[in-house]
Amino acid sequence: MPAWLVRGRACAASIIIRACRDAFSFSRPESVLMAIDLTALSPKELDTLIAEAKRRKTILKKRKPIASIRKRIVDFATAEGYTIQELFGPGATVGRATAKAAKKTARKTTAGRKVPPKYRNPANPAETWTGRGKHPRWLAAQLAKGKKLEDFLIKKK
Numbered sequence: 544m545p546a547w548l549v550r551g552r553a554c555a556a557s558i559i560i561r562a563c564r565d566a567f568s569f570s571r572p573e574s575v576l577m578a579i580d581l582t583a584l585s586p587k588e589l590d591t592l593i594a595e596a597k598r599r600k601t602i603l604k605k606r607k608p609i610a611s612i613r614k615r616i617v618d619f620a621t622a623e624g625y626t627i628q629e630l631f632g633p634g635a636t637v638g639r640a641t642a643k644a645a646k647k648t649a650r651k652t653t654a655g656r657k658v659p660p661k662y663r664n665p666a667n668p669a670e671t672w673t674g675r676g677k678h679p680r681w682l683a684a685q686l687a688k689g690k691k692l693e694d695f696l697i698k699k700k
Contacts, residue, residue, distance in 0.1 A: 662697065663697050664681045
């Protein structure tokens with residue numbers, strides 16, 4: 544297939560995609576980036592790309608900083624008697640949340656730490672279970688016989 548025909552199809556496809564995007568006003572999330580091969584574009588396509596980039600830049604310049612918008616939302620919710628967690632769920636945060644911060648708060652649980660046992664085998668007091676993970680064999684056998692888990696609780700003094 545001749546190169547000019549392939550190039551013609553690519554140009555036609557890009558024009559159709561642009562027309563559809565403009566007609567239906569599709570918006571792409573800002574996190575999605577597209578790699579553009581600038582060497583394959585014609586001068587007219589480069590001019591169009593530059594014009595679109597300039598339009599996007601002016602739109603972004605007109606927007607207010609995220610921190611100020613976030614503060615206004617929090618202030619409005621507080622004035623109405625709500626918290627951000629009530630409005631947007633327990634995972635919502637007031638400040639900028641990152642994956643690192645989420646991991647740090649998740650690690651503050653008892654995961655990976657030693658905890659005192661909650662259950663004890665009355666037949667052999669040396670056998671205990673913290674209540675984490677799979678039931679130990681001695682407990683599984685007793686539960687299968689019809690006893691309740693509460694029967695093995697260690698009573699606090």
